[in-house]
Amino acid sequence: MSRSIYLVNPRSKFPTYFTAEVFAASGFRPATAMADLALPTVAALAPGDFRVELCDENISPLDPFLNVDFVGITGKVNQHERMIEIARHFRKRGKIVIIGGPQASLSPESVQPECDILVTGEIENIADQFFADLRSGNWKQRYFGDKPDLDKTPIPKWDSYANDRARMGTLQTSRGCPFECEFCDVIQYLGRKQRHKSPSLVLAELDELYRHGYRAVFLADDNFTVYRSRAKELLSALRHWNDAGGKGVAFATQVSIDCARDIEMLQLCAAAGFTDVFIGIESPNEDSLRETKKRQNLGVDLAERTVRFVHSGIAVTAGMIVGFDADTKAIFEQQYEFAMSLPVPIFTLGTLVAPAATPLHSRLALENRLVENGWEVAGAWNTNLVPLRMKRSELMAGVRWLCNRLYRPEAFGERTLHFIREFGRDRNVSPSRVRLPLQAQYRPIDIEALQLAGRVRQLGVEEEKMFTRIQAAVARKPEVLQHVVVMLTQYMQVRHSYAYAGLWDPRLGAQRSPTWEEFRADAERTSLPMCVSSVGS
Secondary structure: OOEEEEEEEOOOOOOOOOOOOHHHHOOOOOOEEEOOOHHHHHHHHOOOOEEEEEEEOOOOOOOOOOOOOEEEEOOOHHHHHHHHHHHHHHHHOOOEEEEOOHHHHHOHHHOHHHOOEEEEOOOHHHHHHHHHHHHHOOOOOEEEOOOOOHHHOOOOOOOOOOHHHEEEEEEOOEEOOOOOOOOOOHHHHHOOOOEEOOHHHHHHHHHHHHHOOOOEEEEOOOOOOOOHHHHHHHHHHHHHHHHHHHOOOEEEEEEOHHHHHOHHHHHHHHHHOEEEEEEEEEOOOHHHHHHOOOHHHOOOOHHHHHHHHHHOOOEEEEEEEEOOOOOOOOHHHHHHHHHHOOOOOOEEEEEOOOOOOOHHHHHHHHOOOEOOOOOOOOEOOOOOEOOOOOOHHHHHHHHHHHHHHHHOHHHHHHHHHHHHHHOOOOOOOOHHHOOOOOHHHOOHHHHHHHHHHHHHHHHOHHHHHHHHHHHHHHHHOHHHHHHHHHHHHHHHHHHHHHHHOOOOOHHHHOOOOOOHHHHHHHHHHHOOOOOOOOOOO
């Protein structure tokens, strides 16, 4: 008996640093920064007699009346509310609703009442039995997935995905992370023992992404370079694959700052085609790093290590967090000065949050410092904890001030120009290896990104001045063009998300903006909202 299933990745509750709502807000078709990997992976696990429909709500509208037997919903904590909305709608229509993914695995009690079938953990090893049960009609209310051998995972089935609306393809070469940062939920879900795919399987997946038109790929590893011998073997394979036929695919991933101590590793990354990395720098306050067990960031010059990436021809997006127990009100000025010393245009700034299942959540629960209805989503909008050395209102006012200071045109422009000056200084590859795609290789979404980057100048007089300076610097150093287009597009997303959440303050974006103390005093005097309790509601 054939069956049908509708696999849905719900939209986020609000725009974030890593989403791309600014495309639709600017008049383009909806787009996503990175293709969703869960949907085509589960589609590849489904038996051939199952009809599978995919919906990534970031780029495709949900069909609320689709005639299917089952509706499978995945998602993270920032998608939780929408997951529930979709589940309730389809259950009212008499459909069997399945919920799985990170939120289901980390906080099963938050979704179990809303579904008929709950899947926790990783699905690969239980997929055969799971789909057999669906086919027979004798399914269980809950399935528990263990940690599979990644070489036995299928190549994701991208044929039914809206690939033309994703800026980057997504591929996972490993799962898990050996570090133990107190606030991170990755190790609670995927474990501290990192598991790896063989280079041959990675290249097979890349072939499939390339066939579907992707010329940029995000390697969705929690820490790509933590096991050095494995990383170097894979980087060599990626370089040979990229060189074959002059593919010129750009890669991005997540690494820790300790990667920069290995110059050979940086050179291999650059040679393989890595153009961007995300690094959780978090804070220049060593007491905060020590408190949260971010040991890999201790005892090193964070600024110098960051510059090494840029010198190697790799742009850095840096994670920044405020609100650790060791943070006082001085942290906002400290973080600003630190950020402005780096050749890093894009910072993902947020308040510390305590996600479910993390050691931080457990510790704060014992200390009675969790806020009811507070958010577990890392961002500048809200938090679910009570800070130790400042008022909660001061934390939210401080993060709002810092957001605006970092992304005022003058400050963002300074960091971008700093990046351009430092880019490629130690690059141990010839200029011919700089990956600037031929005009014929641009996809429509790439052209839209270029147009969107150009619209920065339309945001205001200061933004036009900033854009003109950046444009002149790029003309003198054209090898940075690909990077700067990405940065300006991300800047548009940041401004869009801040405006959406009510965080953007024109006074703070002005050339002469208030200091943190001036802003706090003015906020208290005028009752200016210092915390956004909800957005998009």
